[in-house]
Amino acid sequence: MKVNDLILKTATNVVSFIIITFSIYLFFTGHYTPGGGFIGGLMTSGGLLLLLLAYDLETVQSIIPFDFKKVIATGLLLALGTGIGGLFFDKPFLTHTYGYFDLPFFGEDTALATATLFDLGVYLVVVGITMTIIQTIGESE
Amino acid sequence: MSLLHLLVLSPFLFAILVPFLYRYVRKVHTGWFVLILPLALFIYFLQFIKLTSSGEEVVRTFEWIPSLDINFTLHVDGLGLLFALLITGIGSLVTLYSIYYLSKDKEALHNFYVYLLLFMGAMLGVVLSDNLIVLYTFWEITSLSSFLLIGYWYKREKSRYGAQKSMLITVFGGLALLGGIILLYMMTGTFSIREIIANLDLLKGEALLLPALILVLLGAFTKSAQFPFHIWLPDAMEAPTPVSAYLHSATMVKAGIYLVARLSPVFSDHAAWFILISIFGISTLFWGSFSAVKQTDLKGILAFSTVSQLGMIMSLLGVGSASLHYDYLENNIFIVAVTAAIFHLINHATFKGSLFMVAGIVDHETGTRDIRKLGGLMGIMPVTFTIALIGSFSMAGIPPFNGFLSKEMFLTGMVNVLKMDIYHLETWGILLPVIAWVASVFTFVYSMILFFRTFTGKLQLEKLEKKPHEAPVGMLISPVILASLAVIFGFFPNILSSTLIIPAMKSILPTIAQSGREFDVEIKHWHGFTPELFMTIGIIVIGTILFLTVRKWSFIYERFPQKLALNHFYDQGLVGTERGSAWIMKSFMSGHIRDYLVYIFVFLSIISLSSLFVTNAFHLDVTNVAPIGVYEIILSLLAVGGAIITVLARTRMVAIIAAGVVGYTISLFFVIFRAPDLALTQLVVETISVALFLLCFFHLPEITKKQKRLRFRLLNLLVSIGVGFVVTMFGIASHSEKLFPSISKYFVEESYEKAGGKNIVNVILVDFRGFDTLFEITVLGIAAFGIFAIVKLRLTKRSEREHEGK
Numbered sequence: 001m002k003v004n005d006l007i008l009k010t011a012t013n014v015v016s017f018i019i020i021t022f023s024i025y026l027f028f029t030g031h032y033t034p035g036g037g038f039i040g041g042l043m044t045s046g047g048l049l050l051l052l053l054a055y056d057l058e059t060v061q062s063i064i065p066f067d068f069k070k071v072i073a074t075g076l077l078l079a080l081g082t083g084i085g086g087l088f089f090d091k092p093f094l095t096h097t098y099g100y101f102d103l104p105f106f107g108e109d110t111a112l113a114t115a116t117l118f119d120l121g122v123y124l125v126v127v128g129i130t131m132t133i134i135q136t137i138g139e140s141e
Numbered sequence: 142m143s144l145l146h147l148l149v150l151s152p153f154l155f156a157i158l159v160p161f162l163y164r165y166v167r168k169v170h171t172g173w174f175v176l177i178l179p180l181a182l183f184i185y186f187l188q189f190i191k192l193t194s195s196g197e198e199v200v201r202t203f204e205w206i207p208s209l210d211i212n213f214t215l216h217v218d219g220l221g222l223l224f225a226l227l228i229t230g231i232g233s234l235v236t237l238y239s240i241y242y243l244s245k246d247k248e249a250l251h252n253f254y255v256y257l258l259l260f261m262g263a264m265l266g267v268v269l270s271d272n273l274i275v276l277y278t279f280w281e282i283t284s285l286s287s288f289l290l291i292g293y294w295y296k297r298e299k300s301r302y303g304a305q306k307s308m309l310i311t312v313f314g315g316l317a318l319l320g321g322i323i324l325l326y327m328m329t330g331t332f333s334i335r336e337i338i339a340n341l342d343l344l345k346g347e348a349l350l351l352p353a354l355i356l357v358l359l360g361a362f363t364k365s366a367q368f369p370f371h372i373w374l375p376d377a378m379e380a381p382t383p384v385s386a387y388l389h390s391a392t393m394v395k396a397g398i399y400l401v402a403r404l405s406p407v408f409s410d411h412a413a414w415f416i417l418i419s420i421f422g423i424s425t426l427f428w429g430s431f432s433a434v435k436q437t438d439l440k441g442i443l444a445f446s447t448v449s450q451l452g453m454i455m456s457l458l459g460v461g462s463a464s465l466h467y468d469y470l471e472n473n474i475f476i477v478a479v480t481a482a483i484f485h486l487i488n489h490a491t492f493k494g495s496l497f498m499v500a501g502i503v504d505h506e507t508g509t510r511d512i513r514k515l516g517g518l519m520g521i522m523p524v525t526f527t528i529a530l531i532g533s534f535s536m537a538g539i540p541p542f543n544g545f546l547s548k549e550m551f552l553t554g555m556v557n558v559l560k561m562d563i564y565h566l567e568t569w570g571i572l573l574p575v576i577a578w579v580a581s582v583f584t585f586v587y588s589m590i591l592f593f594r595t596f597t598g599k600l601q602l603e604k605l606e607k608k609p610h611e612a613p614v615g616m617l618i619s620p621v622i623l624a625s626l627a628v629i630f631g632f633f634p635n636i637l638s639s640t641l642i643i644p645a646m647k648s649i650l651p652t653i654a655q656s657g658r659e660f661d662v663e664i665k666h667w668h669g670f671t672p673e674l675f676m677t678i679g680i681i682v683i684g685t686i687l688f689l690t691v692r693k694w695s696f697i698y699e700r701f702p703q704k705l706a707l708n709h710f711y712d713q714g715l716v717g718t719e720r721g722s723a724w725i726m727k728s729f730m731s732g733h734i735r736d737y738l739v740y741i742f743v744f745l746s747i748i749s750l751s752s753l754f755v756t757n758a759f760h761l762d763v764t765n766v767a768p769i770g771v772y773e774i775i776l777s778l779l780a781v782g783g784a785i786i787t788v789l790a791r792t793r794m795v796a797i798i799a800a801g802v803v804g805y806t807i808s809l810f811f812v813i814f815r816a817p818d819l820a821l822t823q824l825v826v827e828t829i830s831v832a833l834f835l836l837c838f839f840h841l842p843e844i845t846k847k848q849k850r851l852r853f854r855l856l857n858l859l860v861s862i863g864v865g866f867v868v869t870m871f872g873i874a875s876h877s878e879k880l881f882p883s884i885s886k887y888f889v890e891e892s893y894e895k896a897g898g899k900n901i902v903n904v905i906l907v908d909f910r911g912f913d914t915l916f917e918i919t920v921l922g923i924a925a926f927g928i929f930a931i932v933k934l935r936l937t938k939r940s941e942r943e944h945e946g947k
Contacts, residue, residue: 026821031898034817036906042825069929072922079915094911098897113897115907118914122907125918129925130829137836140932 005054012054019047027123031111037119041126048131057138068131075124082118094118143201145215148182149269152262156255163251171250172240179232179261186225193219193644200271200335210332216271219644223483224268224399226641227490231391232261234619238498239383241616242505253293253381260286264392268399273322273332280318280360283396284311287388291380303376306711310373314363318400321356324349325407338406338651345410354408357400358417365397367455368425371448372707378440382501385440390447390493398451398486401458402649409462418459419558423576425452430583434590434691435698439500439510442591443493446536449584450489453551456573457482458649460554465652476650478554483645485547487637488535488630492544495623496532496591499525502612502620503595507605512590517600522611524621526596531624535631537588537684538581538677543630545677548581552673578676585684586691593688739860746863753870762877772813780806793838801831818902 020043027040051060086095098113147154155178163171192199199217206212217225236257243250263286266279284307292304322332328347329337337344344350361367366374377389388394401418408414429449436442461479502525503518504510519526531542538548555574602608630637687694729740753759783802790796804827811820888901888909898904906914 030900030903032900034821034900034902036818036900036903038906039818039821039825042822042829046825069926072925076919076922079918083911083915094915096896096908096911111897115896115898115904115911118907118911119903122914122918125922129921132925133833133928136929136932137833 009054012050016047016050019050020044023047027119028116030119031113031115037122038126041123042130044123045127045130045134048127049134052134052138057135066131068128068135070128071124072128072132075121075126075128077121078124079118079121082114082121085114142203143215145199145201145217145269146203146213148185149215149265150262151178151182152258152265156258156262159254159258160251163254170240170245171254172236172243175254175258176233176236176240178258179229179236182265183226183229183233186222186229189217189222190640193217193222194640196644196647205275210326211274212272213275214271214333215269216335217269218648219641219646220399220402220648221269223487223641223645224395225265227395227487228261228264228268228392231387231490231494231623232257234494234622235383235387235391238386238501238616238619239381241613242383242501243381253290256286256289256293257384257387260290260388260393264396267396271334273325273334276334277315277319277322280364280396281312281315283393284308284315284364287311287377287393290384290388291377293381293384294379297379299376300379303373303379307373307377309715310363310370314360314370317356317363318360321353321360324353324356328353334403334407341407341410344407350408350411351413354411354413355417357404357408358414358421361397361400362421363397364400365394365451365455366425366448367397367421367452368428368448369707371425371429372711374448375441375444378438378444382440382497382504385443386494386497386501389444390497391490394447394451395454395486395490398454398458398482401455402482402645405458405462405649406651409465415459415462418462419456419573420459422452422454422456422459423573423580425449426456427452427576427580427583430580430587433587434583435695436587437512439503439512439515439591439595440497442512442587443497443500446584446587446591447489447493449580450485450493450536453577453580454482454485454489456577457485457551457554460558460573461649463558464650475554475557476646476653477550477557479646479649480642481547481550481554483642483649484543484550484634484637487641488543488547488627491623491627491630492532492535492542495528495620495627496536498616498620498623499529499532502616505616506607506610506612508607509605512594514601514604515595516598517596519596521600522596524617525612528617528620528624529592529596531627532620533588533592535627537585538680541628541631543627543634546631546634549673549677552577552581552676553671556672556676574676578680581676581680582684582687585680586687589684589688590691739856742860742864746860746867749867749871750863753867753874758878759870759874760877761873765876765879770813773810776806776809776813780810797831797834797838800834801827804831816902818900 023040023043023046026035026043027037028035030036030040048060048064051063055063082096083094086093089095096113096115096118098111098115100109100111155175159171159175162174166174189199199215201215203213203215236254239253239257243253260283263279263282267276267283270276270279288304288308291307292300294300295304325337326332328349329340329343331337331340363370374389374394378385380388405414426449429445429447429452433442433445433449436445457478461475461482464475464479500510502522503515506522507515507518509515535542535544538544552574555577558570558573729736780803783799783806786799787796787803790799804823808820808823808827811817811823888905892898892901892904892909896904896908898908
């Protein structure tokens, strides 16, 4: 039986972008309001999951041509790298720093923290693992 | 490291060379190379006689583990030298004999000589070590190398059985000995035997002395094949005959004797030492000689005879230890027992070694050792016959051979027991000479059986596997030397007394030696008309009668119930232990994870609860408890309802959904307890895990897909109630008992100042305690790769299987 899921696909096209945008919002505000790498990552993979449900694995794979296992590795390296970065400044492992900068686009007094880079690592790992698990199980039959 | 150390270790070093010699010098029998070493050592040790007979000792120390008081200290005194000479002397003879006994082409000679050299070095180490731990180390090497030698023909079932049996029994004793050594160390603070003997006061009145004594004796008794541990020795006769001659007559079985002699200054104050050694020695003597009569195998007779003779030496040492209690006696009559023990030790090594070699020759030249098939070899093997005559007559205690002298002294020692007035010996002491006499009669009988059944009577050529002829000269050299020693020591026993016996006695009885009294060791053939002489005459007369009528009374051996035999107990014990442990393992290692969880939870509950109440840690304090609002009540009811439905659900689907309800309720709890990050995370994680549950549910195989209701089990209910109870108790108790203020204040105050963030949870996760997070995401990564690997690898396996199927 062939199902015409036009409504689902159309809604997905809109909604998944909203979800992903929201997840990026959650990720960036993590240092000040609830959110952060973990929940942002989960939310992003939720958006991708919606795409998977509306389309099929191959389609999503062609839209987002990532090997999510490499995403996990990238995330872990990023988190580890921010930790190691502290060592270059004669500080203990995983020492974070932050500062306020005037940036052209983001406005004055923008807070930039190395902890965010660490959080980005967390984000990438979480996206990577959820997508790896779901893709693996989905492909397995 | 002195020369002495190198020489004691030289057999080990030489053993390394043996395989190369065997491999590259195929034309020469490897034994010829090996022979050099014990011969050289024997000559080297002979030099010490001059030193020890003047009462001096040689001590050489090589530091091994000084921080633990374990040093490789060698100590050459009379006793050690006596044994060292026995080991190297008989070692040379046995090596010479084995060159002719073992075929160059058929046997794995490199194995044989490596094991033999290991054994020789270990024995030298045992008898010359002053440090008890080093002694124990060598002791275990003797067990190990003797195991290897008994199992030399490892393709035979019986060899492996005998090797295993001897290993189990001697290692059991060895470990007991180690226990005794450690107890001694705890009491005296030193491992050195000389220091322990010098500080005997430390042992006075120690409660650990008796356990140490018993453990040391266990070690000595198992090694020296004392009743009831003698059962390994007859089975060890599966070894090649040179091994039997060396290990099981002259050296290893005397390691226990050595230990008793060496440590008797330490323990002989204790009544248990005298009683245990005398009783076990005399019962071994009797049982060994009694059992030897029924044997039909030449080596079987010799094995039981060895057991019996070892019991005799042991009982003499036991009686001799009484000499310390009679210090005041002008002419200490118990010293004669120690003299007899040492003298018989030497004699036994000579005649038993030669008899074993005779048995080997008979076996080698006729193809059998069964005395029922043998007979009439006297004319065919005149030299062997002569050696056997000397050996067995000496063993029986017939003059003029050396066995007669030591047997006389043995009887003297036993009769002297009657003069003791300690340990209630005036009542039961009479048993010792009586049993000794009866055992000597049996000794006479089996010696005669051994000799006459083999060499006289009718020649049964049709039963023999080979046509018998005299052994080659090389094979006869060693037994001839030993037999002539038996004769020489018989005629001139006093050449031993000042050279070997007195120095050895000084080591066994140091307190008497220190008192300045000289040992008067004059071994004479003719003592006058003493009770011992009449006892010997009685032995010969009764023994001859018994030997001639042996067929008429040997039925008593068949009467002896097989079920009471010690071997039966050993075999059944071994089987029973295996079955018992298998049964125990099976009874609780069911293979069901459910059962293991029950064990874990039951132990968790019992241990936690009892510790809670034993330490009186439980108490209820409600002062810090926040007021309970209506939302909490509603959510709690929801969560409890979800949990109950999960447990009681009839179908899996209901259980999954109910578990989801619990999960979402918890995220609501996080909301009302003001944990937005947790609530968000819990919500998404719960969704994903429910989705995964559904996935598993969907993929359950068809066959077992029974929508069965969870079966009710009372035990599970009780265990789960118990665990819930324990966790609740601990929750309440730990909440009521807040010992320190929380550290959360620091995070609240410093998170913006120090880390530039306002979301404290996130700041803690990525900044204050980012280290944890780093490894949590690593865990997640591992989980993802794990799932990937499981799923993908299974797929490739399946495709392989399909490929093979086609």
